[in-house]
Amino acid sequence: METCGECGARGCPELFHRLLALDHARAEPWGPLHGVSVSCFLLQHPARLPGDGGAGAREFLRAYLDGGLPAVERLVGRARRANSHRVTGQAAPGGAARPVREAPHGGFAVTIEQVAVDGTFPAEGFPERVEAWASATLAAWGHDGA
Numbered sequence: 001m002e003t004c005g006e007c008g009a010r011g012c013p014e015l016f017h018r019l020l021a022l023d024h025a026r027a028e029p030w031g032p033l034h035g036v037s038v039s040c041f042l043l044q045h046p047a048r049l050p051g052d053g054g055a056g057a058r059e060f061l062r063a064y065l066d067g068g069l070p071a072v073e074r075l076v077g078r079a080r081r082a083n084s085h086r087v088t089g090q091a092a093p094g095g096a097a098r099p100v101r102e103a104p105h106g107g108f109a110v111t112i113e114q115v116a117v118d119g120t121f122p123a124e125g126f127p128e129r130v131e132a133w134a135s136a137t138l139a140a141w142g143h144d145g146a
Protein backbone atom coordinates (compact mmCIF):
# COMPACT_ATOMS: atom_id res chain seq x y z
CA MET A 1 0.00 0.00 0.00
CA GLU A 2 1.21 3.46 -0.81
CA THR A 3 1.72 6.11 1.81
CA CYS A 4 -0.44 9.15 1.19
CA GLY A 5 1.57 12.30 0.51
CA GLU A 6 -0.96 14.46 2.33
CA CYS A 7 -2.19 12.69 5.45
CA GLY A 8 0.60 10.11 5.78
CA ALA A 9 -1.74 7.09 6.06
CA ARG A 10 -1.15 3.94 4.06
CA GLY A 11 -3.88 3.06 1.59
CA CYS A 12 -5.84 6.18 2.39
CA PRO A 13 -8.01 6.43 -0.77
CA GLU A 14 -9.23 2.84 -0.35
CA LEU A 15 -9.93 3.44 3.33
CA PHE A 16 -11.87 6.61 2.57
CA HIS A 17 -14.04 4.79 0.01
CA ARG A 18 -14.75 2.06 2.53
CA LEU A 19 -15.69 4.62 5.16
CA LEU A 20 -18.02 6.43 2.74
CA ALA A 21 -19.73 3.15 1.92
CA LEU A 22 -20.35 2.57 5.64
CA ASP A 23 -21.60 6.15 6.05
CA HIS A 24 -24.00 5.85 3.18
CA ALA A 25 -25.52 2.68 4.56
CA ARG A 26 -26.78 5.05 7.30
CA ALA A 27 -25.95 2.50 9.94
CA GLU A 28 -24.80 3.33 13.45
CA PRO A 29 -22.24 4.41 14.44
CA TRP A 30 -20.87 5.52 11.06
CA GLY A 31 -23.83 7.29 9.41
CA PRO A 32 -24.40 9.99 12.03
CA LEU A 33 -20.68 10.80 12.04
CA HIS A 34 -20.47 11.17 8.26
CA GLY A 35 -20.02 14.95 8.29
CA VAL A 36 -17.34 14.72 10.97
CA SER A 37 -15.45 11.97 9.12
CA VAL A 38 -15.53 13.85 5.83
CA SER A 39 -14.44 17.10 7.50
CA CYS A 40 -11.47 15.30 9.07
CA PHE A 41 -10.53 13.70 5.79
CA LEU A 42 -10.73 16.95 3.81
CA LEU A 43 -8.73 18.88 6.37
CA GLN A 44 -6.03 16.21 6.18
CA HIS A 45 -6.05 16.58 2.37
CA PRO A 46 -5.89 20.33 1.85
CA ALA A 47 -5.72 19.95 -1.94
CA ARG A 48 -9.35 18.76 -1.82
CA LEU A 49 -10.63 21.60 0.32
CA PRO A 50 -13.32 23.88 -1.07
CA GLY A 51 -12.75 27.55 -1.68
CA ASP A 52 -13.17 28.58 1.95
CA GLY A 53 -9.84 26.96 2.81
CA GLY A 54 -11.53 24.54 5.20
CA ALA A 55 -13.12 27.16 7.49
CA GLY A 56 -16.48 25.39 7.30
CA ALA A 57 -14.97 21.98 7.95
CA ARG A 58 -13.02 23.29 10.94
CA GLU A 59 -16.15 24.91 12.36
CA PHE A 60 -17.86 21.54 11.99
CA LEU A 61 -15.12 19.72 13.91
CA ARG A 62 -15.06 22.36 16.63
CA ALA A 63 -18.81 22.01 17.06
CA TYR A 64 -18.43 18.25 17.36
CA LEU A 65 -15.61 18.40 19.89
CA ASP A 66 -17.42 21.06 21.94
CA GLY A 67 -20.95 19.75 21.89
CA GLY A 68 -21.00 16.33 20.20
CA LEU A 69 -23.58 15.34 17.62
CA PRO A 70 -26.33 17.68 18.92
CA ALA A 71 -24.03 20.65 18.22
CA VAL A 72 -23.27 19.27 14.77
CA GLU A 73 -26.98 18.89 14.05
CA ARG A 74 -27.61 22.50 15.06
CA LEU A 75 -24.84 23.60 12.72
CA VAL A 76 -26.27 21.52 9.88
CA GLY A 77 -29.72 23.01 10.57
CA ARG A 78 -28.30 26.52 10.39
CA ALA A 79 -26.50 25.70 7.15
CA ARG A 80 -29.74 24.34 5.66
CA ARG A 81 -31.61 27.46 6.66
CA ALA A 82 -28.85 29.44 4.99
CA ASN A 83 -30.03 27.69 1.85
CA SER A 84 -27.09 25.43 1.26
CA HIS A 85 -26.82 21.70 0.90
CA ARG A 86 -23.22 21.70 1.90
CA VAL A 87 -21.88 22.07 5.37
CA THR A 88 -18.28 22.12 4.37
CA GLY A 89 -17.40 24.41 1.56
CA GLN A 90 -19.09 27.54 2.74
CA ALA A 91 -18.23 30.39 5.00
CA ALA A 92 -19.55 30.23 8.54
CA PRO A 93 -23.24 31.17 8.36
CA GLY A 94 -23.56 34.83 9.16
CA GLY A 95 -19.98 34.99 10.33
CA ALA A 96 -17.18 37.16 9.08
CA ALA A 97 -14.78 35.56 6.67
CA ARG A 98 -11.85 34.03 8.47
CA PRO A 99 -8.38 34.71 7.24
CA VAL A 100 -7.07 31.94 5.03
CA ARG A 101 -4.74 29.74 6.99
CA GLU A 102 -1.69 27.91 5.91
CA ALA A 103 -2.71 24.28 5.54
CA PRO A 104 -0.61 21.76 7.47
CA HIS A 105 1.34 19.21 5.47
CA GLY A 106 1.09 15.91 7.28
CA GLY A 107 2.17 15.64 10.88
CA PHE A 108 -1.25 14.44 12.02
CA ALA A 109 -1.20 12.43 15.24
CA VAL A 110 -4.26 10.46 14.07
CA THR A 111 -5.13 9.65 10.45
CA ILE A 112 -7.77 7.54 8.74
CA GLU A 113 -5.41 4.58 9.17
CA GLN A 114 -5.89 4.59 12.96
CA VAL A 115 -9.63 5.16 12.62
CA ALA A 116 -9.86 2.14 10.30
CA VAL A 117 -7.88 -0.04 12.76
CA ASP A 118 -7.65 -3.24 10.67
CA GLY A 119 -9.12 -1.54 7.59
CA THR A 120 -12.75 -2.26 8.48
CA PHE A 121 -13.62 0.70 10.76
CA PRO A 122 -14.96 -1.54 13.55
CA ALA A 123 -18.06 -0.15 15.28
CA GLU A 124 -16.61 -0.72 18.71
CA GLY A 125 -14.89 2.50 19.78
CA PHE A 126 -15.54 4.17 16.42
CA PRO A 127 -16.96 7.42 17.87
CA GLU A 128 -13.95 7.69 20.20
CA ARG A 129 -11.53 7.19 17.33
CA VAL A 130 -13.34 9.80 15.23
CA GLU A 131 -13.14 12.20 18.14
CA ALA A 132 -9.37 11.62 18.37
CA TRP A 133 -9.15 12.10 14.59
CA ALA A 134 -11.04 15.40 14.80
CA SER A 135 -8.95 16.67 17.64
CA ALA A 136 -5.63 15.70 15.99
CA THR A 137 -6.78 17.38 12.78
CA LEU A 138 -7.69 20.65 14.47
CA ALA A 139 -4.47 20.57 16.50
CA ALA A 140 -2.42 20.36 13.30
CA TRP A 141 -4.31 23.28 11.81
CA GLY A 142 -3.96 25.33 14.95
CA HIS A 143 -6.97 26.68 16.73
CA ASP A 144 -8.89 29.58 15.28
CA GLY A 145 -9.65 30.91 18.71
CA ALA A 146 -13.31 31.16 17.85
Ligand SMILES: [Zn+2]
Binds near residue numbers: 006012
Ligand atom coordinates in the same frame (compact mmCIF):
# COMPACT_ATOMS: atom_id res chain seq x y z
ZN1 LIG B 1 -4.36 10.63 2.72
